Amino acid sequence: MTDLNEQDIYPSMKVSNDQGSKKIEPVKLGLRLKEIRKSLGLTLEEASKKTGLARSTLSKIENEQISPTFQAMQKLTGGLQIDLPQLFAPPKQLSATGRRDITRNEEGKAHPTSTYEHELLATQLTNKKMMPFKSRVRARDFADYSDWIRHDGDEFLLVLSGEITFFSEFYEPVILNEGDSVYYDANMGHMLISSSEEDALILWVTAS
Amino acid sequence: MTDLNEQDIYPSMKVSNDQGSKKIEPVKLGLRLKEIRKSLGLTLEEASKKTGLARSTLSKIENEQISPTFQAMQKLTGGLQIDLPQLFAPPKQLSATGRRDITRNEEGKAHPTSTYEHELLATQLTNKKMMPFKSRVRARDFADYSDWIRHDGDEFLLVLSGEITFFSEFYEPVILNEGDSVYYDANMGHMLISSSEEDALILWVTAS
């Protein structure tokens, strides 16, 4: 994203996709499988044909009498057109719900660097899928950076005011004005400079 | 997010996290496990202690000599503090790289509804982690909606101009002015209305 390292400085800002880190899963694989098979309207015989596993084997798995091998599980997922995660996902993955975090204008968490003045938004919530922040771009020259910025994930930026030049590893530099936006793979080298009189203000959102 | 159903209308806008939907996974489970163990800096002996699986068993699994039972896999994931999906994720999820999509001011893909005028951004790229769009909020009244809007994922919004009132299922309505932003779980019912004279303009970003 930038030269800001959110992991280290704001550990709570860590963008993550895990399902609320539930305790070690005692996953009732058998029950789950039965559910899935039923929902597909299949009999053991039919499921057997589709998966290549014996009718009896399926029965035993569903009744938790045996613990299928990975091989068997692959046949299951392949034959029933489901993917592994689905097999383990508890019935309904109702992710964290009902959270909300408002950040008033100029009231984010400030984090200045030599090239930017970052204002982190929504810092009250953890385990977010996205990390939003506004930045004032102070850099004026390519040379203000020692190297390309690159990191995991996707990045989206929108110019709120001013004018910036967006440099990236595989493209020609491009000038962006107020209202313009760009979406890019952040593992492609990138960097920004303000090309207008005043410092440009941008909104940045990252997702990994 | 809104009453806009991106899946149906703009299939290519589908926000997804899957790794490019590769063909049925021949998942090299053994190699993957070895990588993980190495990355944790563990020897077979240590991993054995942590997982409760015999050193020899681990060796065989890593060398694809046997296909672990689900039981064994649970010991693996539990003991090594990883979760199942991680085990199946291909070695390196080097997501698409070097992609970039610029959307000039007012040049997004228009999509008007009764309550909003959406302008989808970065529509050239598929398989994005985020879906950004600007919206002009036309709704003026709670009653312009038939019910709460709710859907999977996280949502972030920033007011670009005007004033909106943000209603949500579990909180009191709140007024947001230019520069204010809110981050919330989108499966919590939510809706927006413009509360200023002119229609408010907002930036919206969703991630699932």
Add this chain to the structure above:
DNA sequence: ATCAAAAGTTTCCAAAAGGAAACTTTTTTC
């Protein structure tokens, strides 16, 4: 209710997994 067919479970056995210990390879120490 009775019988037949379909669905599901259990038994029995061959095949494969998992563990203890022997063995081999790699790394460290002197």
Add this chain to the structure above:
DNA sequence: GAAAAAAGTTTCCTTTTGGAAACTTTTGAT
């Protein structure tokens, strides 16, 4: 570079899985 220690692999054997078929239960048609 040899010896010792550590890491990893293979062997051998016990336990468990997976499949074919026998058996039991459920469905449903008359």
